Amino acid sequence: MATVLADEIDILAKAKRSVGDEYYPGDDEPYMCEAHLDYFRKLLLAWKKSILDAAAGTLQQLQDGPIREPDLNDRASSETDWGIELRTRDRQRKLIAKIDSALRRIEEGEYGFCEVSGEPIGLGRLAARPIATMTVEAQEAHERREKVSRED
Template sequence: MSETLPIGTGVPEDGPFMNDRQKEYFRRKLLAWKNDILREAKETLDALATENANQADAADRASSETDRSIELRARDRQRKLISKIDAALERIEDGTYGYCEETGEPISLKRLDARPIATMTLEAQERHERREKVYRDE
């Protein structure tokens, strides 16, 4: 790694697709995203551990339990997101990151910048979602 690529500056678009600079950019972006999720999860667990569950009012207890349930569901979604981030990091290492798992075509850098865990081109993703909808509607 010859130079540091600040994440806020956007994907380096010069050079061949998924060159070392682009891989490093996405590696850093994915790791930063994962670290943010892990930090938020720790803060949530700390808050849940210190929260006073001995509330006298039944309505307050019910509201608190609802809030806790919503927060835990959100954390579960983020746990699943971490596994997708880890899979994307593995694809960077094995050289398949940035290529559509369905067609093998490069995924646009703009799409990857917006959704770094994307595994399909926009067109392939749309086809996939249309097929899913057809099967759901049957």
């Protein structure tokens, strides 16, 4: 699980590098001004492209042929690795849906605002998690309610 999250963070970091260092949203500008929206749009599109590129590589490896390890232990290890890889790609498929949702929110003028309270999410949180839909406080409250309902 930790490696899947690390892969997701690495892909986001790669997307941030591809957007470039010429601009970074700052608190000295009006919140979610056109420059902020443009930055996050580029970041989300670059993140999506990185995920799709990684998925294409996985697909190519799958098409190259089945696992043909003569040793049963090696074969089991390879099949486990493939299972993890496929689960990672499934998580990334779901992440692409969230990225598309964030891009839609940018176009509709809703990006950067909490879906629960309507308050600004904050540039720091959006920089760390560009698909965030809630403020930290709203997310924590949501997770507490979710935990309580699971325990019931």
